[in-house]
Amino acid sequence: MKVLIIGFGNLGQKIASILSRERECFPALGDLEVIPAGIITRSRGALIDPQGVDLAASLSMMERYGKFDAGSTFYSETGALEAAQSFEYDVLVEMSTLSIENHGEPAVSHIRAALERGKHVVSANKGPVAFRYSELAELAREKGCRFLFETVVMDGAPVFNLARCTLKGCTVKGIEGILNSTTNFVLTKIEQGFPMEEAVKEAQRLGIAEAEPSLDLEGWDAAAKTAVLANVLMNANITPYQVNRSGITGITEEEITSARRRGRYLKLVCRAKTENGNIKASVGVEELPENHHFSAVSGSGSILRIETDLMSPIMVTQEAPDLYDTAYGVIDDLLTLQRSMS
Amino acid sequence: MKVLIIGFGNLGQKIASILSRERECFPALGDLEVIPAGIITRSRGALIDPQGVDLAASLSMMERYGKFDAGSTFYSETGALEAAQSFEYDVLVEMSTLSIENHGEPAVSHIRAALERGKHVVSANKGPVAFRYSELAELAREKGCRFLFETVVMDGAPVFNLARCTLKGCTVKGIEGILNSTTNFVLTKIEQGFPMEEAVKEAQRLGIAEAEPSLDLEGWDAAAKTAVLANVLMNANITPYQVNRSGITGITEEEITSARRRGRYLKLVCRAKTENGNIKASVGVEELPENHHFSAVSGSGSILRIETDLMSPIMVTQEAPDLYDTAYGVIDDLLTLQRSMS
Numbered sequence: 001m002k003v004l005i006i007g008f009g010n011l012g013q014k015i016a017s018i019l020s021r022e023r024e025c026f027p028a029l030g031d032l033e034v035i036p037a038g039i040i041t042r043s044r045g046a047l048i049d050p051q052g053v054d055l056a057a058s059l060s061m062m063e064r065y066g067k068f069d070a071g072s073t074f075y076s077e078t079g080a081l082e083a084a085q086s087f088e089y090d091v092l093v094e095m096s097t098l099s100i101e102n103h104g105e106p107a108v109s110h111i112r113a114a115l116e117r118g119k120h121v122v123s124a125n126k127g128p129v130a131f132r133y134s135e136l137a138e139l140a141r142e143k144g145c146r147f148l149f150e151t152v153v154m155d156g157a158p159v160f161n162l163a164r165c166t167l168k169g170c171t172v173k174g175i176e177g178i179l180n181s182t183t184n185f186v187l188t189k190i191e192q193g194f195p196m197e198e199a200v201k202e203a204q205r206l207g208i209a210e211a212e213p214s215l216d217l218e219g220w221d222a223a224a225k226t227a228v229l230a231n232v233l234m235n236a237n238i239t240p241y242q243v244n245r246s247g248i249t250g251i252t253e254e255e256i257t258s259a260r261r262r263g264r265y266l267k268l269v270c271r272a273k274t275e276n277g278n279i280k281a282s283v284g285v286e287e288l289p290e291n292h293h294f295s296a297v298s299g300s301g302s303i304l305r306i307e308t309d310l311m312s313p314i315m316v317t318q319e320a321p322d323l324y325d326t327a328y329g330v331i332d333d334l335l336t337l338q339r340s341m342s
Numbered sequence: 343m344k345v346l347i348i349g350f351g352n353l354g355q356k357i358a359s360i361l362s363r364e365r366e367c368f369p370a371l372g373d374l375e376v377i378p379a380g381i382i383t384r385s386r387g388a389l390i391d392p393q394g395v396d397l398a399a400s401l402s403m404m405e406r407y408g409k410f411d412a413g414s415t416f417y418s419e420t421g422a423l424e425a426a427q428s429f430e431y432d433v434l435v436e437m438s439t440l441s442i443e444n445h446g447e448p449a450v451s452h453i454r455a456a457l458e459r460g461k462h463v464v465s466a467n468k469g470p471v472a473f474r475y476s477e478l479a480e481l482a483r484e485k486g487c488r489f490l491f492e493t494v495v496m497d498g499a500p501v502f503n504l505a506r507c508t509l510k511g512c513t514v515k516g517i518e519g520i521l522n523s524t525t526n527f528v529l530t531k532i533e534q535g536f537p538m539e540e541a542v543k544e545a546q547r548l549g550i551a552e553a554e555p556s557l558d559l560e561g562w563d564a565a566a567k568t569a570v571l572a573n574v575l576m577n578a579n580i581t582p583y584q585v586n587r588s589g590i591t592g593i594t595e596e597e598i599t600s601a602r603r604r605g606r607y608l609k610l611v612c613r614a615k616t617e618n619g620n621i622k623a624s625v626g627v628e629e630l631p632e633n634h635h636f637s638a639v640s641g642s643g644s645i646l647r648i649e650t651d652l653m654s655p656i657m658v659t660q661e662a663p664d665l666y667d668t669a670y671g672v673i674d675d676l677l678t679l680q681r682s683m684s
Contacts, residue, residue, distance in 0.1 A: 018652075026652055028513045150508075156653050158500070158508035165507030166492075166500035169670065169677050171370045293659060296635045310360075310368055310670045311498050317635060317657035328511065328652045335511050 001338050002052075004087050005039040006080045006110055007095030010207065011124055012039070013059055014327040020056035032335055037089045040080045041067075042096065047074045050088060081106065084113040091337055093330065094123040100220050100240060104131035111136055111147070118143045122333040124326070126152035130224040131239050133231035146337060151329020153179060153225045154302050157318040161332065163233050163306075170308035172233040174273040177304035178297050179225040181321065182209040182216035183248045183268045188298045190256045191265075207323065208300050219247030222270050222283040230272040233306070236279040244282040251285050259287055265295040293317075343680050344394075346429050347381040348422045348452055349437030352549065353466055354381070355401055356669040362398035374677055379431045382422045383409075384438065389416045392430065423448065426455040433679055435672065436465040442562050442582060446473035457481045457489065464675040466668070468494035472566040473581050475573035488679060493671020495521060495567045496644050499660040503674065505575050505648075512650035514575040516615040519646035520639050521567040523663065524551040524558035525590045525610045530640045532598045533607075549665065550642050561589030564612050564625040572614040575648070578621040586624040593627050601629055607637040635659075 005012060018026065019034055035052035044067035047053045053074060061069050068075055084092055092114035096107050104127030111121050111128050115136060123129065128136055129149050140147040153159045163172070178184055182203050189199035200217070203209035215221050223243040230236035248268055259266050265288050272281040288295050293315060297303045303317045318325065347354060360368065361376055377394035386409035389395045395416060403411050410417055426434055434456035438449050446469030453463050453470050457478065465471065470478055471491050482489040495501045505514065520526050524545050531541035542559070545551035557563050565585040572578035590610055601608050607630050614623040630637050635657060639645045645659045660667065 026511070026513070028651070029511050032511065157656050158504055161508040162500055162504060166503040166674065168681075169368070169371050169374065169673050171368070290632060291638055291640075293635070293638045296633055296638055298633075309370070310673075311667045312663045313661045314499050315657075315659035315661070317659065319655045319657070321654045325653045331511050331652075332508065339510075 001033055001091060001334065001341065002035045002037050002089045003091045003093050003334070004083055004089040005036050005093045005095065006084070007097070008039050008041050008044070008058070008062060009095070010323055011326050011330070012095050013062060014323045015330055016055040016059045018324070018327055018331065020059065029331070029335075032331070032338055034334060037087050038076070038078070038083050040078060040083050042080070044068055045070060046076045046078050046083070047072065048076045048078060049074045080110050081113060084110045085117070089119060090341070091120045091122060091334065094121060094125050094128070095330070096125050098125055098127045098215070098221070098224065100127070100215065100224065103239070104128045108132050108136070112139065115139045115143055115145060115147065118145055120146045120337050121148070122330055122337070123147070123149040124151045124330050126224050126228055129231065130227040133228070134237050146340065148333035148336060150333050151326050153228055154304060154316065154318050155321045155325035156328030156332055157302075157316055157321070157325065159229075159304060159316065160232060161336070162316065167306070167308060170310045172306060172308055174271070174307040175229050175233060175304060176269060176271045178267055178294055178302050179270050179304065180216055180219075180222040180268060181300040181302060182213060183219075183222070184297065184302065185209075185300045186217070186248065187256060187266055187268070190253050191260045193257070196253055217247050217249050219245045219268065219283045222268060226270040226272055226281050226283055230279050230281050234272060234274060234279055236272065236281070238279060238281060242281065244280075244284070246284045248285060263290050264288060265290070265292075267294050267297075269294065343375055343433060343676065343683065344377050344379050344431045345433045345435050345676070346425055346431040347378050347435045347437065348426070349439070350381050350383050350386070350400070350404060351437070352665055353668050353672070354437050355404060356665040357672055358397040358401045360666070360669055360673065362401065371673070374673070374680055376676060379429050380418070380420070380425050382420060382425050384422070386410055387412060388418045388420050388425070389414065390418045390420060391416045422452050423455060426452045427459070431461060432683070433462045433464060433676065436463060436467050436470070437672070438467050440467055440469045440557070440563070440566065442469070442557065442566065445581070446470045450474050450478070453478055453489070454481065457485055457487060460485045460487055462488045462679050463490070464672055464679070465489070465491040466493045466672050468566050468570055471573065472569040475570070476579045488682065490675035490678060492675050493668050495570055496646060496658065496660050497663045497667035498670030498674055499644075499658055499663070499667065501571075501646060501658065502574060503678070504658065509648070509650060512652045514648060514650055516613070516649040517571050517575060517646060518611060518613045520609055520636055520644050521612050521646065522558055522561075522564040522610060523642040523644060524555060525561075525564070526639065526644065527551075527642045528559070529590065529598060529608060529610070532595050533602045535599070538595055559589050559591050561587045561610065561625045564610060568612040568614055568623050568625055572621050572623050576614060576616060576621055578614065578623070580621060580623060584623065586626070588626045590627060605632045606630060607632070607634075609636050609639075611636065
């Protein structure tokens, strides 16, 4: 399967590592074959080889120089959009960074360009699904190709695959969850007595929070995930701006620790619900009792509760995800595509 | 899709109701078409019609007389095995009762007969999967047909579909869970101050426990589910007799309530784990701390935790299942088959 890879940060490098150096550790990957026609980054160059860029070599180069080596035979400065529009590939793997202020661009344009050419898309960037899901899904249907994005909510833990494969006879009535690792980690640390600033630094040190953590702390990442879930599972057609949003920055350390002393937990809860045919979506801090399923989700864990018409509520919990989990979400989508193409 | 239905107890009747009387409540069932060539019961007669037995009429008849009406044009006394061997159908829907002492028979024979004829099978009976999974799965592969059984563990909540569709690149290393509703319900009631006998009666009144609850209380149902999970997710090839099993009958009410006073919970926990290439499986009561994910599972709820090589542990929780959940497990398998046949 020939792929065009856009973005080669921590996630792209972990995927490259799993598929090359670490490949033998994971026998269930079976005959998954990923041949990169190109790996394009925003500011660290690109590698291009129609015969397939060597993943292990690309990884070593990035580890050694922090960018692709301009002296390499395969080096190029082609941009992502141009590559999406002109390269030969089967699947676009979009791993650029979420942009709320640009409404998911430039990833939306990369994905649109691929779908218009009838190429499948795997997106690890939640922006396009949060801002343009209905348009992109419709385009994919029209062109007979797939638009997959398992990893954008709860990493590889089953969310969209779960809905598609296991809830196919159910109508989703509502979702709620703890979906942002950074804020949940920070809340747990503050409960343990750390000041917020130190908790955020620790989250950054562990790679849970970004260098610029405000998207997480102000609830934007959670709002984007809520929009994604509402759009995909409930046909909501909303953007993160339509999610009634507050983060954890308005909460004091004293409020968090005093809740714990009363045997309760403060959690940043995402919700979307159908009410009289309309979707109401929100992200905000809620106080929960000790013996609540959400209270047991500590640190970087996450949980999603899905209400349907036919079944009692289902919950999916992810305990302590790391980069392998995010990478698996992308790899699982690639497996889905390889099987559907064979 | 032409089906042969074996068993028409509470589950069969609920499925019939969802697919006929209640059909309009569940729009996501879409164009699912289930045409019963026959509905066969063990002691309450059978209805047969190659053109399709009327589900709503069968249901009314069963509700009115407690059996099929021998005066009906479609009445028959054909047995299940004969029907499986000779009728024309696409899918066998096996809903007879679990038998531990007969090692899953007669359901195993019904399923083998169907698979040998190249017919798909949906089983709501866990016996055949607990006792003969590898043989039946191999036969299904050989004959190019499907052997599905989503509902046998945690009802319709995604377990096998989840593994097949969302963990396909992972190797499952271990599972643990609370998988028997009756014992969990009884433990919760005892925590609330009810004597065990009354708790069991209440479970029976609510339709959670069978009239003969010993299979549940002694851990056999949980052991069968553990064997099913180990066989399907971990290629274990074991039977419920190889699960190191104890139920809740050896636990006193005082042990349960005293654990609660200490802020802890007693739970009947199922486990299977790969150790040095061997599978170790067990069912037994364990004491868990308050802030444990399993402690938040009360009443008839259930939870499954799956450990894999690639991802951090995933948990699936089912809050308060009823007969709709069990029915959905079967209906979801029928949807899977209809889609794969179309």
